Amino acid sequence: xxxxxxxxxxxxxxxxxxxxxxxxxxxxxxxxxxxxxxxxxxxxxxxxxxxxxxxxxxxxxxxxxxxxxxxxxxxxxxxxxxxxxxxxxxxxxxxxxxxxxxxxxxxxxxxxxxxxxxxxxxxxxxxxxxxxxxxxxxxxxxxxxxxxxxxxxxxxxxxxxxxxxxxxxxxxxxxxxxxxxxxxxxxxxxxxxxxxxxxxxxxxxxxxxxxxxxxxxxxxxxxxxxxxxxxxxxxxxxxxxxxxxxxxxxxxxxxxxxxxxxxxxxxxxxxxxxxxxxxxxxxxxxxxxxxxxxxxxxxxxxxxxxxxxxxxxxxxxxxxxxxxxxxxxxxxxxxxxxxxxxxxxxxxxxxxxxxxxxxxxxxxxxxxxxxxxxxxxxxxxxxxxxxxxxxxxxxxxxxxxxxxxxxxxxxxxxxxxxxxxxxxxxxxxxxxxxxxxxxxxxxxx
Amino acid sequence: xxxxxxxxxxxxxxxxxxxxxxxxxxxxxxxxxxxxxxxxxxxxxxxxxxxxxxxxxxxxxxxxxxxxxxxxxxxxxxxxxxxxxxxxxxxxxxxxxxxxxxxxxxxxxxxxxxxxxxxxxxxxxxxxxxxxxxxxxxxxxxxxxxxxxxxxxxxxx
Numbered sequence: 001x002x003x004x005x006x007x008x009x010x011x012x013x014x015x016x017x018x019x020x021x022x023x024x025x026x027x028x029x030x031x032x033x034x035x036x037x038x039x040x041x042x043x044x045x046x047x048x049x050x051x052x053x054x055x056x057x058x059x060x061x062x063x064x065x066x067x068x069x070x071x072x073x074x075x076x077x078x079x080x081x082x083x084x085x086x087x088x089x090x091x092x093x094x095x096x097x098x099x100x101x102x103x104x105x106x107x108x109x110x111x112x113x114x115x116x117x118x119x120x121x122x123x124x125x126x127x128x129x130x131x132x133x134x135x136x137x138x139x140x141x142x143x144x145x146x147x148x149x150x151x152x153x154x155x156x157x158x159x160x161x162x163x164x165x166x167x168x169x170x171x172x173x174x175x176x177x178x179x180x181x182x183x184x185x186x187x188x189x190x191x192x193x194x195x196x197x198x199x200x201x202x203x204x205x206x207x208x209x210x211x212x213x214x215x216x217x218x219x220x221x222x223x224x225x226x227x228x229x230x231x232x233x234x235x236x237x238x239x240x241x242x243x244x245x246x247x248x249x250x251x252x253x254x255x256x257x258x259x260x261x262x263x264x265x266x267x268x269x270x271x272x273x274x275x276x277x278x279x280x281x282x283x284x285x286x287x288x289x290x291x292x293x294x295x296x297x298x299x300x301x302x303x304x305x306x307x308x309x310x311x312x313x314x315x316x317x318x319x320x321x322x323x324x325x326x327x328x329x330x331x332x333x334x335x336x337x338x339x340x341x342x343x344x345x346x347x348x349x350x351x352x353x354x355x356x357x358x359x360x361x362x363x364x365x366x367x368x369x370x371x372x373x374x375x376x377x378x379x380x381x382x383x384x385x386x387x388x389x390x391x392x393x394x395x396x397x398x399x400x401x402x403x404x405x406x407x408x409x410x411x412x413x414x415x416x417x418x419x420x421x422x423x424x425x426x427x428x429x430x431x432x433x434x435x436x437x438x439x440x441x442x443x444x445x
Numbered sequence: 446x447x448x449x450x451x452x453x454x455x456x457x458x459x460x461x462x463x464x465x466x467x468x469x470x471x472x473x474x475x476x477x478x479x480x481x482x483x484x485x486x487x488x489x490x491x492x493x494x495x496x497x498x499x500x501x502x503x504x505x506x507x508x509x510x511x512x513x514x515x516x517x518x519x520x521x522x523x524x525x526x527x528x529x530x531x532x533x534x535x536x537x538x539x540x541x542x543x544x545x546x547x548x549x550x551x552x553x554x555x556x557x558x559x560x561x562x563x564x565x566x567x568x569x570x571x572x573x574x575x576x577x578x579x580x581x582x583x584x585x586x587x588x589x590x591x592x593x594x595x596x597x598x599x600x601x602x
Contacts, residue, residue: 181583182580182583183580183581183583184579185578208578210542210578211543224546229573231546231573231574251550252546252550252573254546254547255543255546268543268546268547270547270550270551270574272554273550273551273553273554273558274551275547275550275551296547296551298543298544298546298547299541299544312541312543312544314503314544318503319503319540319541319544340503340540342540342544343541343543358539358540361539382585383538383539383585385541386542401538407584407585407589408584408585408586409584411585436542
């Protein structure tokens with residue numbers, strides 16, 4: 001049974017003012033976040049009641065999710081609701097701009113919702129308070145259980161309108177949920193909304209699992225499992241739970257990722273002490289060798305157009321990052337700085353490669369251009385790695401182990417995010433310890 | 446005579462001092478280069494046959510001490526012809542996860558290759574890399590990392 005999530009979007013009005021006065025410059029950090037007022041959505045009285053859902057509170061809940069999303073970007077400053085002077089229903093109809101300007105808001109979000117015939121209808125408007133004009137007005141109809149996604153989609157629409165770039169709130173993160181002592185760590189695949197809500201565990205923890213990654217349509221995951229103590233790359237269908245081993249390799253396969261078209265899996269295959277990079281076509285099952293070198297070649301990641309692959313190799317002696325054409329030709333080393341480099345990941349925008357760098361006992365998450373120039377280290381810590389890009393290429397999620405106690409015996413592993421400007425580092429709340437995050441693409445495109 | 450006695454005493458004192466200092470250095474430093482040389486985490490396949498060898502950071506080459514351990518393992522395996530083993534390769538936590546998986550595999554194979562040169566059939570040995578997933582010492586210290594950079598020969602039951 002495949003659950004089909006349908007959200008219909010209705011454009012209430014054409015976007016009238018393409019040259020609005022407020023616009024957020026996101027090339028800088030969060031130096032001057034935009035003050036925004038998110039009015040609780042008005043809940044229409046005639047709404048039906050729904051099992052396990054307090055419709056009365058839904059307007060406030062949705063506005064809270066929108067606020068949290070905005071706050072997490074570091075680009076917005078959601079204002080305190082106590083200062084709001086207009087009732088949600090009246091504000092949605094026609095805000096008194098002077099009143100909202102008085103509390104120093106520059107943008108205002110209003111909305112209303114209703115439930116009829118087991119359908120949730122949500123309407124919102126974004127107002128430019130500087131120009132005293134409406135910027136966006138949209139309505140969504142969906143099943144009531146989808147209310148969180150509606151909140152994220154509204155957040156995306158507003159983010160897009162105000163920054164000029166696509167959003168990343170209606171997304172999920174797949175990761176490895178960790179528990180237990182370090183020498184017998186239990187690891188499970190887990191999936192959650194980008195804001196940490198709705199966590200679901202996909203494996204039971206009977207075998208070690210590592211490095212899950214989404215396919216472009218977010219329905220499949222490829223990962224490493226030690227099922228029956230044979231470390232192999234697997235494929236998992238998130239909806240059906242069906243799992244299968246990828247290919248028939250006589251040895252360990254690891255470090256998998258999908259090609260940008262979703263048709264192939266690229267991974268390392270280790271045999272007789274040597275790891276090389278291979279692809280397997282998921283339909284024809286044809287296996288292709290991409291690298292052939294006596295050194296370790298691993299952590300491959302495609303450019304978004306599928307023409308290039310960046311990867312990690314110690315062919316020069318120590319771990320460095322290399323780029324080659326997707327057929328394995330034209331291998332070029334791109335990192336020459338001091339220290340070792342690993343986990344290269346190509347940005348979905350194509351312009352940058354994110355990586356982990358280890359130098360003088362410290363781990364750094366950084367970005368550089370695809371020829372290795374313009375290296376910028378975003379964050380330094382004792383141990384952190386495995387960056388993954390937000391679908392708009394603005395934010396990286398990674399994981400960090402924070403040590404505690406005598407000789408660092410105690411530790412917690414958590415997911416963190418950071419803007420590619422190096423600002424706005426944040427811990428992402430997860431139910432358990434967490435590692436190896438992978439960010440999905442936008443669920444509704 | 447007295448001179449000789451004095452000389453002997455001097456030698457005794459010298460010897461005692463040397464022995465003491467040797468003793469104290471052995472306790473302080475359990476690594477050579479950054480390869481672990483102690484026995485704190487070591488288990489034994491049989492009397493005198495250590496189950497593991499240790500590696501330098503990012504390396505998979507065998508030290509002379511490691512080769513001696515492996516020759517003893519080979520002798521033991523030749524005597525116990527029905528015994529099969531799994532060779533586990535491990536890395537410390539100071540590297541990236543995926544690279545460490547490859548490194549563990551390379552270390553385990555270095556051991557396997559060496560045992561094969563001493564006549565042990567490859568069919569009796571399987572190899573598995575755990576990367577940094579199964580440390581033997583969970584501390585975050587250079588000593589712990591040196592104990593975790595290892596290859597362990599495990600009997601298959």
